[in-house]
Amino acid sequence: MLKVENINVYYGAIHAVKNVSFEVAQGEIVTLIGANGAGKSTILKTVSGLLRSKGGRISFLNEEISSSEAYKLTQKGLSHVPEGRRIFQQLTVEENLEMGGYIRNNRENSRTIEDVYDRFPRIKERRRQIAGTLSGGEQQMLSLGRSLMSAPRLVMMDEPSMGLAPVLVEQIFSIIKELNEAGTTILLVEQNARMALSIAHRGYVLETGKITLEANAQALLNNNEVKRAYLGG
Amino acid sequence: MTLVYLMINGLQIGSIYALVALGYSMVYGIVKLINFAHGDIIMVGAYSTWYLMSRFSAPAWLAVTATIVMCSVLGVLIEKIAYKPLRKSDRLSLLVTAIGISLLLQNVAQLLFSANPRMFTNIFTGSVSIGERQFSNATTVTIAVSIVIMLLLTLLVKHTRMGKAMRAVSEDYETAQLMGINVNNTISFTFALGSGLAAVGAVFYCCSYSQIQPTMGSMLGLKAFVAAVLGGIGSMPGAMIGGLCIGIAESLTKGYISSQLTDAVVFGILIVVLLIKPSGMFGRRMNEKV
Ligand SMILES: Nc1ncnc2c1ncn2[C@@H]1O[C@H](COP(=O)(O)OP(=O)(O)O)[C@@H](O)[C@H]1O
Ligand SMILES: [Mg+2]
Numbered sequence: 363m364l365k366v367e368n369i370n371v372y373y374g375a376i377h378a379v380k381n382v383s384f385e386v387a388q389g390e391i392v393t394l395i396g397a398n399g400a401g402k403s404t405i406l407k408t409v410s411g412l413l414r415s416k417g418g419r420i421s422f423l424n425e426e427i428s429s430s431e432a433y434k435l436t437q438k439g440l441s442h443v444p445e446g447r448r449i450f451q452q453l454t455v456e457e458n459l460e461m462g463g464y465i466r467n468n469r470e471n472s473r474t475i476e477d478v479y480d481r482f483p484r485i486k487e488r489r490r491q492i493a494g495t496l497s498g499g500e501q502q503m504l505s506l507g508r509s510l511m512s513a514p515r516l517v518m519m520d521e522p523s524m525g526l527a528p529v530l531v532e533q534i535f536s537i538i539k540e541l542n543e544a545g546t547t548i549l550l551v552e553q554n555a556r557m558a559l560s561i562a563h564r565g566y567v568l569e570t571g572k573i574t575l576e577a578n579a580q581a582l583l584n585n586n587e588v589k590r591a592y593l594g595g
Numbered sequence: 596m597t598l599v600y601l602m603i604n605g606l607q608i609g610s611i612y613a614l615v616a617l618g619y620s621m622v623y624g625i626v627k628l629i630n631f632a633h634g635d636i637i638m639v640g641a642y643s644t645w646y647l648m649s650r651f652s653a654p655a656w657l658a659v660t661a662t663i664v665m666c667s668v669l670g671v672l673i674e675k676i677a678y679k680p681l682r683k684s685d686r687l688s689l690l691v692t693a694i695g696i697s698l699l700l701q702n703v704a705q706l707l708f709s710a711n712p713r714m715f716t717n718i719f720t721g722s723v724s725i726g727e728r729q730f731s732n733a734t735t736v737t738i739a740v741s742i743v744i745m746l747l748l749t750l751l752v753k754h755t756r757m758g759k760a761m762r763a764v765s766e767d768y769e770t771a772q773l774m775g776i777n778v779n780n781t782i783s784f785t786f787a788l789g790s791g792l793a794a795v796g797a798v799f800y801c802c803s804y805s806q807i808q809p810t811m812g813s814m815l816g817l818k819a820f821v822a823a824v825l826g827g828i829g830s831m832p833g834a835m836i837g838g839l840c841i842g843i844a845e846s847l848t849k850g851y852i853s854s855q856l857t858d859a860v861v862f863g864i865l866i867v868v869l870l871i872k873p874s875g876m877f878g879r880r881m882n883e884k885v
Binding site for chain 1: 756759760762763766767769770771772773774775776777778879
C-alpha cells in the first residue's frame, strides 16, 4: 500500500534521514521504533508531503506521491496524526472534527462524526467546548478522531502515547488495534517500543536516521539488541 | 447633543478604520505579516472609483463594484508575487518587502495621476437632521453598511467551510494541510477579503473627505493599524471594536480638545497599549503553543 524507497531528508546541513526504505502492506500495523531524534517524525512528514526527500521514491496505492502537495494526499486516503496531537486549540471539538473531514461533504461528515463519537464518548460530551480546554488524553482522542474523518485507507500516527498516563496509553493502543481490525492500515511511530510491538505485525528499528533492523513484531520483541536498547533489558 | 453628534461622527470614521483594520488583522492572523501595503490598497480603491466615475462616467454602483474586485485581485497578486516566495524567510525580509510594495503603489499612483490632490464626488449626497444637528447620508450609510458587513464577516468566519479553514490555517498551517486544506487558496482568499474591505473603506472615506492623493493610504492605514493593535492583532472582533474606539477617540478629541491633537491621541493610544497590554483587548497570549 505504501512503499518508501531510499529517501534522504536534510534540515540544512543536517542529514536527518539516510537512505531509508520500508513498506506497509494493506491491512497491516507496521511500527517504526527509535529513540528521540532518530528521524521518525521526519520520515512521516516526508511521506505526507510536508518535507521533501532528496532522491528516492514514495508511492501510495501504486501511485508516486514523492512530489505531491501535502493537502492532496488526504484525498488519496492518507491520514497523518502529527506528533503532539496538534489539535486546533481555538476551534471547538466539533469544528476540529469538521476540519478532519474538510475534503468530504456535510452529509458524509455528519455520519462519520457520529461514528467518531461512538468510539470516543468523552469527546461527544465535549463537542461544543473549545478544544484547547481538553485534557491531554482527550486531545489525543480528538486528534485520532479527527484523522478518521477523512475515511483514510492508511493512518500514520506519530507517538500517540506521548505524555499520557498508562491507562490512557492502553486505551489508545486498543483503539488502534480495533481500527486495524476494522480494515484501516496503520503506520505507527513510537518510542514506547513494547506497546507498539505488542499490537504491530511488523516493525522497523530506526537509529540516527538509518533503518538497522526489520522483522516481524514477535522477533523484534525477542531480539537481544532491541531488548537492551528499547525494552529496558 | 454635542456628545451624540461627536459619537456618531466617531462611529463613522471608526467604521472605516474597522474595515481597514480587519484586513490587517486577518492577514496577520494567517501569515503573521504586518502588511504595510494594506493602507495603499485604500488609495488604489479611491483612485479607481474616482477614475471610473470621472473619466468613464460609470454609475457609482458599477465603479464601486469594479473597485472592490480590482482591489481584491491586487491584494491576491501582491501576496502571490511578493510575499509567497518569502513565506519561509524571516519576518524582517517580509516586512521590508511590504514596505517596498507600499512605496511602489504610491509611486505608481503618482506617476499615473500626479501628486496633485483630486476631488472625489460624494456618491451618498443629501443629509438627515436629527434634532438640530445634520448628519450627512454618507455618515449614516457608512455606519449602517459597515455594521452589516462586519456581521456578515463574523458569520462567514464562524460558520462557513472557508471561514473555518481560515481559522485552522491561522492557528497551525502545517496541520491544516494534513486535513486536506489548500493553504495557498486560503491565504489568497484572506488577502482578497481584506483588500475588498479596504476598497469599501476607501469609498466611504472619500465620500466624507473628498480629497484623494497618492499618499492618502499611509495615515489612514497607520491609524487602522493602531486600531488593529488596540483590539489585538489577529483578532477580528478586536479589529472591529478597536476601529470604532479609535474613531470615537478621534472625534471626541476634535470636539472637546483640539482637532490638532487627534493624531497625537491616536498614537498615544498605541504607545499606551504597547506598554500596558501589547496583546490588545481581544488578543491571545503570544505563547499559545505548548
Ligand atoms: N525543523 C528542524 N530543523 C533542524 N533539525 C531538525 C528539525 N526537526 C528535526 N530536526 C533534527 O532531525 C533529527 C530527527 O528529528 P525527528 O524526526 O524529529 O526525530 P524523532 O521524531 O525520531 O524524535 C534530529 O536530530 C532533530 O534534531
Ligand atoms: Mg518525533
